[in-house]
Amino acid sequence: MGTALLYDEEMTKYKLLWVDPACKIEVPERLTVSYEALVRSGLSDRCISVPAREASDSEILLVHSEAYLEAVKKTPYMTLEDLKEFTLQFGDVYFHPNIYHCAKLASGSALQLVDSVMTGKVRNGIALVRPPGHHSMHGAANGFCVFNNVAIAARYAKQKYGVKRVLIVDWDIHHGQGVQYCFEDDPSVLYFSWHRYEHQNFWPNLRESDYDSVGKESGTGFNVNVPWNKVGMENSDYLSVFCHVLLPVAYEFCPDLVLVCAGFDSAIGDPEGEMCATPDIFAHLTHLLMNLAGGKLCAVLEGGYNLTSLAQSVCQTVQTLLGDPLPQLANLRGPCKSAIESLQCARSAHRRYWSFLKHAADPPMTDISTKHIKSTMEEEEKREMAEEERCTEGKVWPEPPERLCPPVCSGSVLPDDVACPDGLKRLSSSKDLEPLLVSKLKNRSRTAAVDGDGVTTFSRLYTLIEKLVANEIRNGLVLVPDVTAAMCVVQDLTSDLVKRVLVVCVGKEKELDYVTTDGKVLVVQISSEDNEEQRSKYYIPVCLKKGCSDTSGFIQAVFGLLLPLGYEYNPDLVLLVRMPGSGVVDSMWQQLIGLLQGFAKGHTLVLMQVNEKASMGSTASALLGHPAPPLQELQTPFPEDGDALERLRERLQADWKMLQTTS
Numbered sequence: 001m002g003t004a005l006l007y008d009e010e011m012t013k014y015k016l017l018w019v020d021p022a023c024k025i026e027v028p029e030r031l032t033v034s035y036e037a038l039v040r041s042g043l044s045d046r047c048i049s050v051p052a053r054e055a056s057d058s059e060i061l062l063v064h065s066e067a068y069l070e071a072v073k074k075t076p077y078m079t080l081e082d083l084k085e086f087t088l089q090f091g092d093v094y095f096h097p098n099i100y101h102c103a104k105l106a107s108g109s110a111l112q113l114v115d116s117v118m119t120g121k122v123r124n125g126i127a128l129v130r131p132p133g134h135h136s137m138h139g140a141a142n143g144f145c146v147f148n149n150v151a152i153a154a155r156y157a158k159q160k161y162g163v164k165r166v167l168i169v170d171w172d173i174h175h176g177q178g179v180q181y182c183f184e185d186d187p188s189v190l191y192f193s194w195h196r197y198e199h200q201n202f203w204p205n206l207r208e209s210d211y212d213s214v215g216k217e218s219g220t221g222f223n224v225n226v227p228w229n230k231v232g233m234e235n236s237d238y239l240s241v242f243c244h245v246l247l248p249v250a251y252e253f254c255p256d257l258v259l260v261c262a263g264f265d266s267a268i269g270d271p272e273g274e275m276c277a278t279p280d281i282f283a284h285l286t287h288l289l290m291n292l293a294g295g296k297l298c299a300v301l302e303g304g305y306n307l308t309s310l311a312q313s314v315c316q317t318v319q320t321l322l323g324d325p326l327p328q329l330a331n332l333r334g335p336c337k338s339a340i341e342s343l344q345c346a347r348s349a350h351r352r353y354w355s356f357l358k359h360a361a362d363p364p365m366t367d368i369s370t371k372h373i374k375s376t377m378e379e380e381e382k383r384e385m386a387e388e389e390r391c392t393e394g395k396v397w398p399e400p401p402e403r404l405c406p407p408v409c410s411g412s413v414l415p416d417d418v419a420c421p422d423g424l425k426r427l428s429s430s431k432d433l434e435p436l437l438v439s440k441l442k443n444r445s446r447t448a449a450v451d452g453d454g455v456t457t458f459s460r461l462y463t464l465i466e467k468l469v470a471n472e473i474r475n476g477l478v479l480v481p482d483v484t485a486a487m488c489v490v491q492d493l494t495s496d497l498v499k500r501v502l503v504v505c506v507g508k509e510k511e512l513d514y515v516t517t518d519g520k521v522l523v524v525q526i527s528s529e530d531n532e533e534q535r536s537k538y539y540i541p542v543c544l545k546k547g548c549s550d551t552s553g554f555i556q557a558v559f560g561l562l563l564p565l566g567y568e569y570n571p572d573l574v575l576l577v578r579m580p581g582s583g584v585v586d587s588m589w590q591q592l593i594g595l596l597q598g599f600a601k602g603h604t605l606v607l608m609q610v611n612e613k614a615s616m617g618s619t620a621s622a623l624l625g626h627p628a629p630p631l632q633e634l635q636t637p638f639p640e641d642g643d644a645l646e647r648l649r650e651r652l653q654a655d656w657k658m659l660q661t662t663s
């Protein structure tokens, strides 16, 4: 299934007709540079083009009042003076004779996108629209917005398709207060927004944009605000909030549809955001949402005013929606102090509503919602100011790296008597291993695995790893008689081929005697074993009381530990080992494979034992990029697991900065 692209140049045909410093950044070129970048990169040709349409009155009235709609209907016939007069009643927005038409097209495009996804015509998609929407309210235009495109889309999806739960992720750098007001009492729509806030000193300067606005009445807990109280936030800060706040809540919410208020003013170079996250971060933010709701994701353009970073960010987003490998994110140094405080406040504000946040720590001592900065933070401020200068003054950043699609998506190394799952390319050893390596293998792995066909298996395995590293194959599935033996062999085979291998071990392990200290391998083991005493910087055992069959505990370990560690470690290969008898649930297994593809340009090697070949089909499906099925009815994680995870994180965060959630 493909990716929809909605764009209509009619939406470029309105602009600011008078002088207004607050609005001059919202220009038609925002749309043209985005679309032209998609055309130039060949990405638009790979999408399924879906036409825009005008939203009808009844669709607009899903969110807005009749009085407001009737008033906006008059604007096409207004003189310039009347338009100015009409505009004065709203904030930071301008009207134009053609903006009503464009606003209907913008909202209608979002609805076309919802139709395309909900009818299964496409898997996901993006609508490049203007005017944007997330600030507009029931009876008012605001912040360049006339109709609330995404809010209308959410109500439309519920009404027309009976969607039970809609997740709205707003990564625009401004708070979409219009969306918050629309759904704050509605438990069927979870609204997440991060936004530049600076202790209420940044537009729209609302008290209700702070982290303690958690929703009201039956919607309590279904509004998640993460305020950025400093500029200069980087990739680490954004990923930390996704891993430690949004994703645990989103997975527990288990949405049927994901809508993204895709504003790109949160990228480096943007005059509004003044943040430092690079355009390739949107490849990862998109990827991390793509296994929710069975992959049904609709992104609708909001803000973004630096035409260079906007175009790059749009391309990064579309390329991920199309399923291309993700770029590696280098030197993630962990969240800054201010981000940790925001993170901690948001987590503690929501721990009573979301069982996955139940064990979140208390809010930080410094009450960050106060406006004035505590004197104690003065020197911290100076240091971070210096850092910000370095980051924002230049406003230069490297072009996002090319994301080449390997000619083969998934290779397989299987015993000759095992049929190859559909879509996988079976590898035969292109060459025999040199005798030296064979002897190395022989004395390495103690089991019979290295008899005749064992060596064949390992030579095929070596070939597969070589092709992964050469980016000729994206990922692979290997079935062996004994995973423990094979694990050690893979260590040897990869040691001279890749710099860093992330080994994710699912299930209990007989004996793990290759714990490394040189950092070439990071092992994260999720099992019911509590071999805490073996823990070291590069061997991290995560113990789940009920083992890997406890999906709630498992997913908490994935977001709270595995993903942050993986981002910081930045491996060149991921080795995912499924121990026999792990008990991991198939949907969880597929979610894990999907999420791990965010690392190492998607070079994931899955190692399974022959007697688990019943899971080969679902493994192959996940490796081929099909969205994982939603995780069903997640129970509350066991308290001891939640506690143990928090304690483990506290102990590890000295070595691994991406694990920090408390200041």
Ligand SMILES: COCC(O)(O)CCCCCNCCCN
Residues within 6 Å of the ligand: 021, 022, 023, 092, 132, 133, 134, 135, 143, 144, 145, 172, 173, 174, 175, 203, 263, 265, 272, 302, 303, 304
């Ligand atoms: C949904 O619209 C996208 C948006 O959130 O980016 C709109 C921002 C309005 C920003 C209004 N203040 C401008 C002050 C000029 N320095």
Ligand SMILES: [Zn+2]
Residues within 6 Å of the ligand: 172, 173, 174, 263, 265, 272, 302, 303, 304
């Ligand atoms: Zn914005």
